[in-house]
Amino acid sequence: MTINNEHKKLNFLSEREQNQACLNSAEHEKNQGRKVLNVPNLRFPEFQGEWITYKIKDVLSIGNGRDYKHLSNGEIPVFGTGGYMTSVDKCLYDGETTFIGRKGSINKPFYYNGKFWTVDTLFYTHSFNGITPKFTYCLFQTINWLKYNEASGVPSLSKDTIEKIKIMIPGLEEQNKIAKLMFALDERISTQNKIIDKLQSLIKGIMAELQKQGVDKGTWKKVFLSDVLTERNERNTDLFQVFSVSVSQGVVNQVDYLGRSFAAKDTSKYNVVHYGDLVYTKSPTGSFPYGIVKQSLNLENVAVSPLYGVYKPKSLAVGAYLHEYFMSEINTHNYLHPLIQKGAKNTINITNQRFLENSVLLPINTNELLLISKMLRSLNDKLKYLQGILQKYQKQKQYLLRQMFI
Numbered sequence: 001m002t003i004n005n006e007h008k009k010l011n012f013l014s015e016r017e018q019n020q021a022c023l024n025s026a027e028h029e030k031n032q033g034r035k036v037l038n039v040p041n042l043r044f045p046e047f048q049g050e051w052i053t054y055k056i057k058d059v060l061s062i063g064n065g066r067d068y069k070h071l072s073n074g075e076i077p078v079f080g081t082g083g084y085m086t087s088v089d090k091c092l093y094d095g096e097t098t099f100i101g102r103k104g105s106i107n108k109p110f111y112y113n114g115k116f117w118t119v120d121t122l123f124y125t126h127s128f129n130g131i132t133p134k135f136t137y138c139l140f141q142t143i144n145w146l147k148y149n150e151a152s153g154v155p156s157l158s159k160d161t162i163e164k165i166k167i168m169i170p171g172l173e174e175q176n177k178i179a180k181l182m183f184a185l186d187e188r189i190s191t192q193n194k195i196i197d198k199l200q201s202l203i204k205g206i207m208a209e210l211q212k213q214g215v216d217k218g219t220w221k222k223v224f225l226s227d228v229l230t231e232r233n234e235r236n237t238d239l240f241q242v243f244s245v246s247v248s249q250g251v252v253n254q255v256d257y258l259g260r261s262f263a264a265k266d267t268s269k270y271n272v273v274h275y276g277d278l279v280y281t282k283s284p285t286g287s288f289p290y291g292i293v294k295q296s297l298n299l300e301n302v303a304v305s306p307l308y309g310v311y312k313p314k315s316l317a318v319g320a321y322l323h324e325y326f327m328s329e330i331n332t333h334n335y336l337h338p339l340i341q342k343g344a345k346n347t348i349n350i351t352n353q354r355f356l357e358n359s360v361l362l363p364i365n366t367n368e369l370l371l372i373s374k375m376l377r378s379l380n381d382k383l384k385y386l387q388g389i390l391q392k393y394q395k396q397k398q399y400l401l402r403q404m405f406i
Contacts, residue, residue: 106156238272
């Protein structure tokens, strides 16, 4: 129950909070007849004057990481470009810092405060002069570090290159206020991620427990999809509207979702999808490397790419359960991995019939299947809602990073 209500404690930055940050915009100063140079588009109203240009080396120092293998185990974290690695008994530095990759993930700075050790693939900032550690982290997120990449293979940065990068900064008081706002938003994003993680764990736990109980009681059994799904094999001779399939939205109108149609001029050979049918995309999508499986909830018949597989379920309850089953990245991977052959260019080679040749655990009783499907759909709708809130926070942060910095 806590999961369902916890998100209510979070609010987006209010319109008042956002407006407060943008009253002294460059456009405003132009309207006052003043020459405008180095000021951000959005600014807190109490601050005026131009930001000053420096090289990074003028306001802070870049520290090099070192090998840690001579150290003993301890409680001080060791960081690399991928994040936390292990813990040792001595620190390289103690205080606030922003890490920036020397090799590998050079475009993902991250903030830390405390004792740490870092390996030689990760730089850290220290000895700040006229710039605060937290503002440094915010500012570093606005820099396109890949622009300064010095290698043709694995992305790399040098200390010399970083030190010569020009940045613009305001006074310390303005730095502190900007950093406070951005860190508050980061905290909201972190909290929202934790809420989502809890709900995802709950869904996985419920599924695992239901399956375990079903197997123990003999009310669930492994069923080949070929026993509960039939390939539709209906061509779009009636020229129904062309739809796309997305991870978050399912089977959706291509124009509404993507802004325009990507269909061929002749769609008569596209596959028809009826209400309740399952569609398998057979193409990598986000965290689903073998494609996604979605049930169509469109009341009217629609058409999808001829590359997709379309299947009629034995019942709407079966289709609803499988839709929720394949919402899980793990379930989708475990089901499809034994069936897939990867091509030379990492393409997915699987026929529509081959898709049906693996099995899943299903309740024998149709009513139980329907009840479970409804419950899973409710939980996944909740998950989608929470993920939507997270996306709004993330977009808000990116907007502020673009507008409040130069």
